[in-house]
Amino acid sequence: MTDYRDPDELIRRAGRGNPEFDQHFLVDDRVLDRIPTYADEFDTTHVLEIGGGTGALTDRLLDVAEKVTVIERDPNLAEFVREEFAEVVEAGRLDVIQGDALEVDLPDYTVCISNLPYSASSDLTFRLLPEGKPAVLMYQLEFAERMAAEPGTSEYGRLTVATQHYADVELVEEVPREAFDPQPRVESAIVRLTPRAPEYEVDDEDFFLRFVKALFTQRRKNVRNAIRNTAHISGLDAPEAIVDALDEETLRKRPGDLRPSTFAELANIALEVGEPT
Numbered sequence: 001m002t003d004y005r006d007p008d009e010l011i012r013r014a015g016r017g018n019p020e021f022d023q024h025f026l027v028d029d030r031v032l033d034r035i036p037t038y039a040d041e042f043d044t045t046h047v048l049e050i051g052g053g054t055g056a057l058t059d060r061l062l063d064v065a066e067k068v069t070v071i072e073r074d075p076n077l078a079e080f081v082r083e084e085f086a087e088v089v090e091a092g093r094l095d096v097i098q099g100d101a102l103e104v105d106l107p108d109y110t111v112c113i114s115n116l117p118y119s120a121s122s123d124l125t126f127r128l129l130p131e132g133k134p135a136v137l138m139y140q141l142e143f144a145e146r147m148a149a150e151p152g153t154s155e156y157g158r159l160t161v162a163t164q165h166y167a168d169v170e171l172v173e174e175v176p177r178e179a180f181d182p183q184p185r186v187e188s189a190i191v192r193l194t195p196r197a198p199e200y201e202v203d204d205e206d207f208f209l210r211f212v213k214a215l216f217t218q219r220r221k222n223v224r225n226a227i228r229n230t231a232h233i234s235g236l237d238a239p240e241a242i243v244d245a246l247d248e249e250t251l252r253k254r255p256g257d258l259r260p261s262t263f264a265e266l267a268n269i270a271l272e273v274g275e276p277t
């Protein structure tokens, strides 16, 4: 077993994380050791790590990757990691980009393995998913459960359909608050995202995602009323024509009970007859 740097010692030298900047550092060695193993089936030649923090996970990633690129917003932490891993930086195996991962250009990575800053989880996920590359990511447990949810459950929603449009979602490990320093207020979970084409076809991806978003704003209404009430969100001039084109059984269901493939069928019909603007 490789002797990795002690995460508590890294924090002692780098300085304590600031929760206001999403700085909850993982200090449980067993969790840190397991994270790269969830990417065993993926090509780990070039790992992207968003939010390197003090480098405890970076240390492990360097063991499975030929190259690691870290994007870290905090200039002090970016500099700390550059100095801490000076030898591998020098050898060209580690790049540390100081910047906002929502804005900087992404490198040509093969897999993203990160303990994400939770306040940007959604934006970062939907920046990564269209890249079509696999990922192993730490989220707030509640967010992870929504990503992996099944139709008909209270967790199932826009986030589920949008995520599963791009990838298979597996919640591979729940992580308690005590695994972090400082501890977050909520439990966490590691999610594995395996990209694949969806099992349905959509005629217009942007419209599909907008239509799903619109219907889920009315998740307790039936589909008939949800389509009528959200034409301004989905951008449809003729919602009634869609209602006329659908069968009664579908119209009586609630958006939260529709499978992604049914959303796709509805979106394709809406695009054809609903006069989208």
Ligand SMILES: C[S@@+](CC[C@H](N)C(=O)[O-])C[C@H]1O[C@@H](n2cnc3c(N)ncnc32)[C@H](O)[C@@H]1O
Binding pocket: 021, 022, 023, 024, 025, 026, 027, 050, 051, 052, 053, 054, 055, 056, 057, 058, 071, 072, 073, 074, 077, 099, 100, 101, 102, 114, 115, 116, 117, 118, 120
């Ligand atoms: C939850 S910590 C994870 C740190 C480390 N990887 C670990 O596992 O202990 C998230 C890190 O993301 C950084 N961060 C926050 N927002 C960011 C953003 N928009 N882009 C890049 N890094 C960000 C924080 O400074 C922090 O170091």
